[in-house]
Amino acid sequence: MSPDFDHPLDRRGTDSIKWDLKSLAPDGRRILPMWVADMDFPIPDVVSSALRERIAHPVFGYSYPSDDHQEAFTAWQRRRNRWEIDREWLVYAPGVTPAVRAAILAFTEPGDEVVIQPPVYNPFFTAIRDNGRVVIENPLVSVGHRYEMDLEHLNAQITNRTRMLILCSPHNPVGRVWTPNELTALGELCERHDLTIVCDEIHGDLIRDGHTFTALGSISAEISNRTIICAAPTKTFNIAGLASSFAIVQDPRKRKALSATIERLGMDLPNTLSVTAATAAYTCGGEWLDALLEYLSATYDWFEREFTARFPRLGLCSIQGTYLAWLDFREVMEATGADETMVQRALLDVGGLRLSEGSWFGSAGQGFQRMNLACPRDVVREGLDRLELALEALG
Ligand SMILES: Cc1ncc(COP(=O)(O)O)c(C=O)c1O
Known part of the structure; x- marks a missing residue:
């Protein structure tokens, strides 16, 4: 039976976080939360069954x-992204x-510069700053309503303290799926300046019909060798609360350094249920994902x-x-x-709608x-109805 994505779920x-935190307007009305990036869809049946089976066992030791688990993930990369990776990586x-935070600690020193391309996922900013590193912004440029990377600007920004670039691929929040040409040009620039690339591919399975995702590591061995790819089943299968991911690190020295940092931080052991869920999802969740992508497209x-x-002014x-x-x-x-505060107030107080405000993604947002x-x-x-109410109130 194909999954029913139309059925509302309470x-x-x-x-x-999305539905129980900050979910009431000051007048007690329920706010419609369309901000946090998780889905209001049930997980695949194959994943629920695997979890139920595991829960039937009464012990949850380490x-x-x-x-x-590893084999399920490498086979997924092979099938979905045509990328052959070794389990050892x-x-x-x-x-x-x-993983992004651990990579910053492993491959940069305090005071080093790390490039990000805003508007971008806010925790990239905090991951760099919290660890005493310096954010270098290479804002995306928008051509019409399509964003591109500005490699000329990036080239001019790099100094002898710049060590790393964090790429969001596909890019949250602007929804770009980077093309092989764009990824190659960026990778070559990073090679010229000897930058380590951290590539966040958490949205890599969520691709609209007519577009193709390219895993950065599949572009070339040279680029793969300087890259830490961060991938996860959590967005794809709506299991973010189970917390799980793999970094794919081809270069053995980098892998050793990243593993050592993750161990030093005490983050090397997974949650039992995340292993069960991720293994089932990567092994048997392909059909569900195809149906999801069709629905989303x-x-x-x-x-x-x-x-x-409806919104010619937006x-x-x-x-x-x-x-x-x-x-x-x-x-x-x-x-x-x-200003942004007034927009947010109109959305919340008049429309009863919570979106993510653009400045959370940096001033470029x-x-x-x-x-x-x-x-x-x-x-x-x-x-959209709630958005319309808010816009009417703004005038
Ligand atoms: C680009 C990006 N990276 C990372 C995350 C969070 O990943 P995790 O929950 O595995 O830490 C999100 C969640 O929205 C995201 O959009």
Whole structure:
């Protein structure tokens, strides 16, 4: 039976950040949360069954990233991304954010510069700053409503303290799926400047029809050798709360250094249920994912038509991957004199809608809001109705 993504799911009362935290407006009304990047869809049946089977055993002692788990992941990379990786290259980490932080500690020193390309996932900024490293921003440039990397600007920014570049691929929040040409050009630039690349591919399975994801490590052995790829089943299969990821590190010296850091931080042992869930998902979850991508692609087609017709004063970036829409409020803000706080207040207090404010992704995100579309289409429709109310209040 194919999964029913239209069926609304009540997630309240599950200690959900999205549904149970900050979920009431000041007047006690329920806010529709379309901010946090998890999905309002049930996980694949094959994953629930595997978890139920595991839970039937009454002991939850220490676990390790088993051979089956590693094999399921490497086979997934081979099947889905046409990338042959060796099980030996894998380093377990309890999430992509912890892996990115460990890579910063392992491959840079305090005071070193790390490049990111905003607007981008905010924890990249904090991961660099919390560890006493320096953020170098190479903002994406928007051509129409399509973002590109500015490699000329990047080249000019690099100094003798620049050690690392963190790439978000596909890019949260602007939804770009980088092409092989773009990845090759970036990789070659990093080679010229001897930068280590940390490539966050957590959204790599969430690709819209008509686009193709390219794993950075599959571009060339040279690029793969200077790269720490961070991949995870958590966005793909909606199991973020189980916390799981693999870093793929081809270079043995880098792998040893990253493993040592992860051990030093005490992060080397996985949660038992995450191993069960990830192994089942990577082994048997392909069909479910295909159905999900079909549903999401149809949502994007519908959403783009609806949004453009209903909100001529707002802009919309074309969604190539992730399940996040990047909405441009700048024209409305200029016309009404509203700043980001006022927009956020109108969304929350009038519309009862919580989106992610653009400045969370760096100053390059000012004037934008991010909307999570991974929910039944009727919920997206309700989100648009609420957005309309908020816009009317802004004037
Ligand atoms: C680009 C990106 N990286 C990492 C994460 C979080 O990963 P994890 O939960 O594995 O730490 C997210 C979650 O939204 C994300 O969008």
